[in-house]
Amino acid sequence: MTSLDHLQTLAVQCVEQELFLNEPLSLYEPVNYGMRQGGKRIRPLLVLLATDMFGGDIHKATQAAVAVEILHNFTLLHDDIMDKSPFRRGQPTCYKQFGTNAAILSGDAMFAMAVRKCFEYEPNVAYKLAKVLSQTSIEICKGQALDMDFEKQDNVTINQYLEMVRLKTSVLLGCSLESGAIIANVNAHQIKLLRDFGELIGIAFQIQDDVLDCWGCFESFGKVKGKDIIDNKKTFLYLKALEMANEEQKKELLQIFSANDINQNEKVEKVITVYDSLKIREFAENFIKDYTEKAMENLKKISVNAQSKENLITFANSLMKREK
């Protein structure tokens, strides 16, 4: 088994070492910009963790790791246009930097590049990788569509929200783990257990994101506090708050969310005050803990020795304790 540190370094390196700049520059400069904006490279790391856990060759897995990271960054590029997000990781988003047309087109190219990367493998591996990547991409699109739908919808249930999160965020984590398992030539049953682990962790990860949007460290990470609130996103926190609120609090929440004339900072503070009074943060953190535990149960069932699973466990736990 490789050390987690080494896998983390390799996950970053394999993306950094990939050449994205090519001709025509108008197409590849935005690609390169998006891929060089950094980020935690969680998905490439998951690929490597899975390959390593099953005793596969991590150096063989780097191309698949790059593929899932390209796919992830493609979705960020297009989501930022749709969400009109001005910043990502403290820098202007791609469409702000290069224009909407360039960001649309370069996103498309990244999608194609992610799929084509699978074909650097021998046919039986390429087949499985490209299949899961294309299936996952459709699910991510569904998730993004639901996310945008929910912004305009008043009656979103927590279960609908969790399904949206599963599609928008979790399936790609599942896909990353599956890709790593494919490289290690693992059977379908083991893959299913690992995917389920990934999807459960992914949901916990997103709820954690919702929590960090309200109670994270903003100044140091170039993020806007309460962006989900400003965007009227029906997050887990909001939906849970509506569920727990008394009539007066419910009325207040709905009013703040539908008001157009309210100052953004004021809106954020008002909503967080309601969340705090309802102990929403504690509830969300317990939920994250439950989902993490469920995920771990799936991991336990995978037939490799406990020691091989340690990196994945350590990493999953670290995700749940991040501050950005």
Place this chain on the structure above:
Amino acid sequence: MTSLDHLQTLAVQCVEQELFLNEPLSLYEPVNYGMRQGGKRIRPLLVLLATDMFGGDIHKATQAAVAVEILHNFTLLHDDIMDKSPFRRGQPTCYKQFGTNAAILSGDAMFAMAVRKCFEYEPNVAYKLAKVLSQTSIEICKGQALDMDFEKQDNVTINQYLEMVRLKTSVLLGCSLESGAIIANVNAHQIKLLRDFGELIGIAFQIQDDVLDCWGCFESFGKVKGKDIIDNKKTFLYLKALEMANEEQKKELLQIFSANDINQNEKVEKVITVYDSLKIREFAENFIKDYTEKAMENLKKISVNAQSKENLITFANSLMKREK
């Protein structure tokens, strides 16, 4: 060999019979709208023509035919956003109908759907289809990038223009033929000849499009006359005209293309008058003839009997005589 009529019917039917409407509607309604806007279904037909020419099973080829048509319509959806085109086939374009965000996201989903469709085949066929589809997609993106670059560039050569056309239009025709050949399990050399045929025909097809933009039938097909001129597109006609023009004509052309205050109809008429005086239409039509002949030479070299090639020849010739 199947009759061309039958193949044409099947090409339309396999796309019409495909279900595109699914949940969430916000994602699939634009997909369905785009796929139901009609069009000539040239690419699915090319898939079927290739399979049939090599004696393959055309009913097996229909899924690949649908895949290339989805891919084609994905590019149209996104191109229409980038080009700000209000109409396609006499109807509002997808982004005009559903908004830019929906058109971006549904386009992405279509791309993923096209790739996933390949995986309805057995692994060795799926592998080859998805590989050529992803490679082709990158080339199409490059072509679109060059096309947008050229709008802002003064020194585009005819060769650069032809390479842009090859990438933006021809490679997908080549890919369609290759996909059909893959279904018929043909060797790489035969595929190469057929692809080259497709790419040469594709270039001729696009120059024909340039010609029809100026001298086609507009009223009946819901197209705007001289849209390329209005958009300052450096078409084959424009580049050839610049090459053939005397100093005075050249000055006039450049002036018209850089003027912002000129009435659109006046602009179109003025440019076409210059084209006419330089016999650009005749030149373009000869060019189309030359490329078609080159394409036919490639087709001749393919080792199936002459009769099996007849449909493809008839179809290619009909493309060059279309009025829309």
